[in-house]
Amino acid sequence: MLEIEGLSAHYGPVRALSEVNLKVEEGSITAILGANGAGKTTLLRVISGLVRASGGRVTAFGEDITAMPTDRIARSGVAHVPEGGGVIPELTVEENLRLGALWRPDRADRARALDEVLELFPPLAPRRSKAAGTLSGGERQMLAIGRGLMGRPRMLLLDEPSLGLAPLVAAKIMAVLRDLRADTGLTVLLVEQNARSALSISDYGFVLGLGEVVASDDAATLLADDQLRHAYLGF
Amino acid sequence: MTTFFNLTLAGLSSGAVFAALGLSLVIIYRATRVVNFAQPALALISSYVAYSVTKGTGSYWLGFAAAIVVGTVLGIAVERLLVRPLRNAPELSPIIATMGLLLVLQAVAGMIWSNEPHAFSYAFDFRGRFSAADLFAVLAVLVTATGVLLLFKFTSLGLRMRAAAFNPEVARLLGVRVGVMLTLGWGLAAAVGSLAGLLAVPPFISPTVLDEVFVFALTAAVLGGLDNPLGTIVGGLALGIGLSYVAGLLGPELVPLAALAILVSVLAVRPAGLFGRATARRV
Numbered sequence: 001m002l003e004i005e006g007l008s009a010h011y012g013p014v015r016a017l018s019e020v021n022l023k024v025e026e027g028s029i030t031a032i033l034g035a036n037g038a039g040k041t042t043l044l045r046v047i048s049g050l051v052r053a054s055g056g057r058v059t060a061f062g063e064d065i066t067a068m069p070t071d072r073i074a075r076s077g078v079a080h081v082p083e084g085g086g087v088i089p090e091l092t093v094e095e096n097l098r099l100g101a102l103w104r105p106d107r108a109d110r111a112r113a114l115d116e117v118l119e120l121f122p123p124l125a126p127r128r129s130k131a132a133g134t135l136s137g138g139e140r141q142m143l144a145i146g147r148g149l150m151g152r153p154r155m156l157l158l159d160e161p162s163l164g165l166a167p168l169v170a171a172k173i174m175a176v177l178r179d180l181r182a183d184t185g186l187t188v189l190l191v192e193q194n195a196r197s198a199l200s201i202s203d204y205g206f207v208l209g210l211g212e213v214v215a216s217d218d219a220a221t222l223l224a225d226d227q228l229r230h231a232y233l234g235f
Numbered sequence: 236m237t238t239f240f241n242l243t244l245a246g247l248s249s250g251a252v253f254a255a256l257g258l259s260l261v262i263i264y265r266a267t268r269v270v271n272f273a274q275p276a277l278a279l280i281s282s283y284v285a286y287s288v289t290k291g292t293g294s295y296w297l298g299f300a301a302a303i304v305v306g307t308v309l310g311i312a313v314e315r316l317l318v319r320p321l322r323n324a325p326e327l328s329p330i331i332a333t334m335g336l337l338l339v340l341q342a343v344a345g346m347i348w349s350n351e352p353h354a355f356s357y358a359f360d361f362r363g364r365f366s367a368a369d370l371f372a373v374l375a376v377l378v379t380a381t382g383v384l385l386l387f388k389f390t391s392l393g394l395r396m397r398a399a400a401f402n403p404e405v406a407r408l409l410g411v412r413v414g415v416m417l418t419l420g421w422g423l424a425a426a427v428g429s430l431a432g433l434l435a436v437p438p439f440i441s442p443t444v445l446d447e448v449f450v451f452a453l454t455a456a457v458l459g460g461l462d463n464p465l466g467t468i469v470g471g472l473a474l475g476i477g478l479s480y481v482a483g484l485l486g487p488e489l490v491p492l493a494a495l496a497i498l499v500s501v502l503a504v505r506p507a508g509l510f511g512r513a514t515a516r517r518v
């Protein structure tokens with residue numbers, strides 16, 4: 001589904017990723033964990049072409065996307081919900097959502113997707129014509145994820161969807177992701193600092209430390225590894 | 236009372252031109268954060284094209300259409316060849332580049348068409364207080380501005396253009412071809428600017444004929460908050476009417492001073508412009 005081989009990335013002289021190898025199986029939820037500055041965001045940004053790799057390769061759905069422009073990667077079925085959600089505050093909730101599907105030619109299906117997303121995130125429905133800037137943090141994150149789903153992606157990249165949310169709201173978002181995967185077989189790459197809650201819904205996890213993969217295993221195994229938890233996951 | 240009425244009408248038609256030229260600045264500013272100082276020069280070149288085509292064919296409307304087409308193409312060319320290569324340069328670079336282009340194009344216009352003013356024909360009767368030409372100017376601008384606003388607000392192309400303007404990175408992540416949106420925005424803006432030029436130029440065209448109008452259009456755009464199309468249209472009309480009162484009641488020599496006074500006092504009270512939403516944007 002997604003295969004990353006020997007991937008490196010730099011910001012000027014700063015090396016943010018070095019020789020990262022990683023695989024995401026179709027229909028799985030895969031967690032990317034690690035402390036601040038470990039390179040999690042950079043990894044997602046390289047996958048969707050916002051940051052160019054300085055070495056290595058990204059293959060999605062069997063196609064080399066390492067040098068593909070971001071908008072084309074999105075149209076090939078990769079939805080990236082960036083850190084903070086990237087909701088456009090000046091647009092209404094509905095406009096934000098519609099934006100996620102505009103590249104798809106099937107108008108009727110775009111309308112269906114809108115209904116589905118509003119059903120998936122009930123708090124958004126009564127606020128559809130409000131400016132997205134008026135939403136609460138949790139609603140914004142729902143909007144961001146919902147907008148990603150509007151394109152009916154094959155793979156969803158999420159950058160810390162629970163950041164700054166109350167534990168209850170964060171748990172709800174994790175539950176939505178778990179159910180989505182169960183119902184639709186969506187492949188999810190989930191970046192989180194909150195390792196425990198991410199691993200609780202994941203099949204597999206990779207731990208990044210200073211731009212390198214320091215551990216990778218089944219989610220359950222990672223959760224049970226005390227040494228790793230203390231060293232990298234902070235719980 | 237009738238003077239007041241007449242001055243209002245007179246102000247409306249010049250205000251419509253400020254509004255249209257201001258709108259062309261705002262469309263570009265919103266999309267690229269560049270004040271396109273070359274805009275009056277693009278409008279000037281397209282108006283000269285209209286002049287030549289009308290002279291050659293005898294048809295005002297053929298010249299009109301040619302001007303809009305040439306203006307659009309010029310706008311697209313400026314974005315592709317001048318502004319896009321500077322997108323990673325310091326913020327001021329594209330602005331200075333457009334200023335440079337303004338001077339170059341004015342000189343080129345002088346070389347091709349000479350610096351002497353030429354008579355530029357009207358399509359309509361321009362005599363009287365609120366002439367057919369004035370009415371045409373107001374209607375053309377209102378129709379165009381409404382079209383632009385509807386495009387932005389209600390079409391999926393407009394939604395993509397706004398998204399590309401507000402947050403290019405997120406727009407890309409959602410599959411929007413941001414570069415194409417920018418190009419379209421510059422083309423659209425230049426078309427609107429060319430319309431403004433065609434309405435502002437008569438009765439005589441010369442390389443500097445649009446300079447004063449441009450200053451007022453920029454004032455209108457700033458009054459509108461620089462990134463608010465509707466605000467700019469209202470700002471342009473209000474400025475036109477206000478300046479018409481000044482010209483009629485106090486004397487035309489005070490108009491530039493009055494424009495400056497209006498600008499300074501509005502910015503003193505509302506730094507983001509009358510309709511600006513600066514607080515929502517700083518990220």
Ligand SMILES: Nc1ncnc2c1ncn2[C@@H]1O[C@H](COP(=O)(O)OP(=O)(O)OP(=O)(O)O)[C@@H](O)[C@H]1O
Nearest residue numbers: 011014016034035036037038039040041042043193
């Ligand atoms: N735009 C940038 N310019 C320069 N250095 C950057 C930039 N973005 C990130 N970095 C550096 O790259 C490294 C990886 O950053 P990244 O944002 O990928 O980490 P992260 O794991 O997402 O951290 P966090 O959990 O805080 O979001 C860090 O050392 C960071 O300082």
Ligand SMILES: [Mg+2]
Nearest residue numbers: 040041042083
């Ligand atoms: Mg991050």
